[in-house]
Amino acid sequence: MQYPVMVMNTNMEREQGRKAQISNIQAAKVIADIIRTCLGPRAMLKMLLDPMGGIVMTNDGNAILREVEVAHPAAKSMIELSRTQDEEVGDGTTSVIILAGEVLSSALPFIERNIHPITIIAAYKKALENALLIMKDISIEVDIHNKEEMMRIIKSTIGTKFVSRWSDLMCGLAYDAVKCVNKELDGKREVDIKRYARVEKIPGGEIDESRVLDGVMVNKDVTHPKMRRRIENPRIILLDCPLEYKKGESQTNVEVTDEAHWSRLLEIEEEQIKELCDHIIRLKPDLVFTEKGVSDLAQHFLMKHNITAIRRARKTDNHRISRATGATIVNRAEDLKESDVGTGCGLFEVRKIGDEYFTFLEKCEDPKACTILLRGPSKDVLQEIDRNLQDAMCVARNVMFEPRLCPGGGATEMALAVRLAEQAKTISGVEQWPYKAVAEALEVIPRTLVQNCGGNAIKTLTQLRAKHVSAENFSWGIDGESGKIVDMHEYGVWEPHAVKAQTIKTAIESACLLLRVDDIVSGLARKDAGSAPPNMEDAPQEGER
Structure with a gap:
């Protein structure tokens, strides 16, 4: 056959x-x-x-x-x-x-x-x-150090966008922000606008009030009402650890049979926190930022030495503060050294804008990070301005990397x-x-x-x-x-x-x-279980050929 x-x-x-x-x-x-x-x-x-x-x-x-x-x-x-x-x-x-x-x-x-x-x-x-x-x-x-020339280039990007009416202002913001975060490391140029140039959008006020801060702004208030809200030339410490008593690891059970033992437990907690705060106090800082919590007891010890504390800062904000002020982020209070203290900031101030409190770290000597403060009538307008500003900053960055037009x-x-x-x-x-x-x-x-x-x-x-x-x-x-x-x-x-x-x-x-695609085949399995894939139903079975 x-x-x-x-x-x-x-x-x-x-x-x-x-x-x-x-x-x-x-x-x-x-x-x-x-x-x-x-x-x-x-x-x-x-x-x-x-x-x-x-x-x-x-x-x-x-x-x-x-x-x-x-x-x-x-x-x-x-x-x-x-x-x-x-x-x-x-x-x-x-x-x-x-x-x-x-x-x-x-x-x-x-x-x-x-x-x-x-x-x-x-x-x-x-x-x-x-x-x-x-x-x-x-x-x-193109000469990237010529501000007029750079502004003209950035203006051509914004010209097609919603913010073209305020093009001079927006071009200035984009140029200042990119120039601020521009850093040379080992002969290589680094312009990281995503990490170090943050845009803060605050509804209210005029668009003309938008500006690039010579430092960083975060949406935080001090932890204790009696702490100082304005400090000139502050010494700043950045921490990535909690200023609270150490909790036991998972499934830690403590059985207290005597009242004296309970008092001793509380004393140990207090001693722990005092020791933590002493490590910070010995460096005589004015300002402490931590990414974790600050207990009431720690606030008490810090306030006695006239130290302002701000808790639960974002990791990204902490990195920006580090770049702007020269402080080093430390993981354990015990490891703090004099070289970790940041002294590059000229003014710390907490201001109220609208209903919220914002912490400003301004007048930094050589900030390699910045915050762009955008004001505008509504959230929708601010979002569109932010999108346009990002485009303008990217153009300024591209020209700095490859100065050809x-x-x-x-x-x-x-x-x-x-x-x-x-x-x-x-x-x-x-x-x-x-x-x-x-x-x-x-x-x-x-x-x-x-x-x-x-x-x-x-x-x-x-x-x-x-x-x-x-x-x-x-x-x-x-x-x-x-x-x-x-x-x-x-x-x-x-x-x-x-x-x-x-x-x-x-x-x-x-x-x-x-x-190069010559066929489009669905790779999704059919819902009725047990049935053959769609392309295989009519194919000849083995032995039929």
Whole structure:
């Protein structure tokens, strides 16, 4: 008996792969279309309802996509891009999604013409390499110590955001905060804005009252009402241990049969706490911060020596205080030394703002940590200002790491599009067309900027393309307010090279990744136990072939 030979139908497989690729491209396009109107200074806001019933109004691409719920795996992958971009460089979250969606869409005609995805990917990778070289060529160097120049760069980031009305104030806050936490260690520059530049949002007051403190502020009050609330040039001790009597380990039982024993137990507790406090008192500090609790007895001993105590400080706040005042965080009071005491703070004061008490440590000599105090009319406004400020600080940080700038307003993308289209003519074979498609896809950024401010996209882009034909005009882009073409050198809109490079890298590489997918299979088990997986039900059993 002869077994029938199973012939694999390559056409069916190709059809299946094409179906998955087209599905991925459509999903990516839908995500890009959601936030397309959020690009540029005339960007529209999205109103989001979060699961708790709260409302968020923002035009920040990353904040919008964080709240969007999607089921399609390719759409989830696109949302992940925005998060990656935000963590890596902190800006360009909207651009990266729009660009990735457009690059993927440009692959659709080639897939329909049966050009293999690997060929398309090879052309995309080549275009990416050349784009990064061209971008280096059209970027200019910047002096990071020139405050005016840095302010202009940060202003171009905030110009498209909600806080653009207070752009001078916000740019100043971002620049001062980043400059404050900028530290060089062993020849390496460290600018950790997440850990050491904390934003404190206090509703009430005017937005103009926002400022960067030359020190740290924490939402705490002193533990005892008679403790001092204002100390000039305080000596500060930071602890990571409780100032309470030591409790026994788990399941400790004490059986007291005599009243004298009970009194002795209480005496031992008191002796323990007195010994703890004596270790602190011998260094004559004015101020003690601890991450744990402070018992009433410890407060009594410290107050007798005119020492102010603040308890249950956050670990992150303790680290910031340590950086700002020069104090060392100590785990055991017994190990305290004179070198652990911080003397870099000029003024300690507890102030009441609204209904709450806040501890200010100000006038620090060389604070390498700071608090940005934001005031505003409501929580919603403060949250949006905070998001915009984070973007501005990330831009300042990126420029400090890599002091190179590219022209903004879609000028870089148009320059890349024109030069890549020229280079496409030198490529032979099928790869020429996908390569050229990347050049056309890059035009989506200036086109979206024109559309978002109600301009004539076709007419304006034709004028811009004509300008960029001459290599010297690489800095011409779109004025996001009026939709006209302007020279970014004179207009003063620049973007960090790191942000631009990361945007194009992320967009093209993610498009390549999604194009390599030729099937989408659910890995979820079926609910009715015992049944075969969906793809296996009709498969021939062993011995049937």
